[in-house]
Amino acid sequence: MTLDATTALAHLPPGLRSELVEEFRKITRNYRERRWEATELDGGRFSEVAYTILHGYLNGGNYAQVASKPAKFDQACRQLESASGAQYPKSARVSIPRVLVALYDIRNNRGVSHVGAEVSANHMDSEYVLHASQWVMAEFVRIFHGTDLQTATSVVDALVERTVPLIWEVGDVKRVLDPAMKLADATLLLLHSSTSPLTDTTLAKYLEQDRLPNYKRVLRRLHVDRLVDYNETAGIVTLSPLGTKGVEERILPRQVL
Template identity: 45%
Template sequence: MTLLASNVFSALPEGLRADLVGAFNEIVRNYREHRWEPAELNGGKLCEAVFTVVDGYAKGQYAPRSSKPGNFPDACRALERSSQVPRSVRIQIPRMLIALYEIRNNRGVGHAGGDVNPNQMDATVVLYMSKWLMAELVRVLHTLTTDEADKLLEGLIEREVPMVWSDGSSRRVLAPGLTRKQQVLLLLLLEPGESSEDDLMRWLEASSRSAFRRDVLRPLHKDRFVEFDSERKAVRLLPPGVAAAERIIP
């Protein structure tokens, strides 16, 4: 689990924190790999973890690990009686959990002979409901705005790029034949926030800052693949850059 995840959910017990972030990242990873059925199945794990968090929040004491109540919908509805907590905790999150759990149980996921086969549409619903739930937990636990919580949530998403080797501080693109622009996109895909220009130059063994800016960073910035702040020497991957990087990965 990342240091950022530990900081974001520092109020939670370590085991519960691991259950929550682990289930969320499984959903994101399976969706990226087009593994629709596992992406939906893990929605159930996330429901249990999120329920355990909001239930603990309402009671003032968190359980050490996530668990499933005997009757999940009824347990979620019971949270509506917790009048001393924010409306999001007692109404909005529990009702979203019921809907997500319904997809897990009654859309052909987890049961042989289900009447609807798992597909991309259902998995997409699971993905974005999961992102909303996680962002809402971040917002409630840290009293942030929705936009602030959403940006922080992106940092919790673990990206696995098999073409890039990392030991934590160093990075190397292992695939031969890629341009420096392509290598920069792959390197940035691993970073949840900004990367420094100096790190990118070190990882790519670029010796000339002026040439690196002219041939790599400024063209990527012009194409809206990255946001490059030359004064701060900071580079951030933009959504078109994410799509371009993911097209590079076999």
């Protein structure tokens, strides 16, 4: 049987295991779509779930059923170091908690959750969130499944569908990095990667559609299917909840770069 994350983390309560895997997938998905702020916010939530798991593990396996946030996250993580050293690996007591504090600090202090923070959400911080969470996941697999680091890393690599962004920003344009993607799907993907609606002319520019009247036919079809709202008079295209679901469940999972 091929080892996967669910099997490797089978000793954890199902609720915590599901939360951990889901938050990790959200980090990789948002990174892939260049959604830096969302990536960093998910890093904070991932830290809370990981802390809850460590707290239960270092207290004799007395796990909470769902994750919760301690009142003072950094202090709570430092308290984990006081767990009996002979019984638990140093990684669980010291290394992982310290990484979680750094992940949580990005969420709190780098322009993500508060106005006026020191640094705006950015690619560099998101790179750290991505790779730090990958490392934590690999350590969890190694600890809870009792496997070696190479195997644990392979399990995590299999969990990451893809971390190469599908959207590439070049100057003032965005490019979809799959030239075979259908025009309608590429339109939905571009809208999904944006924090606000886009104009039909902007989308046409991104997708190199020189004949706007022809491209508008694609937008009208998407509008009829309720995947977007296309206000043709104003030229504004807004992704619908149904369109969002289509991107996340149909388009993204099948893309391999």
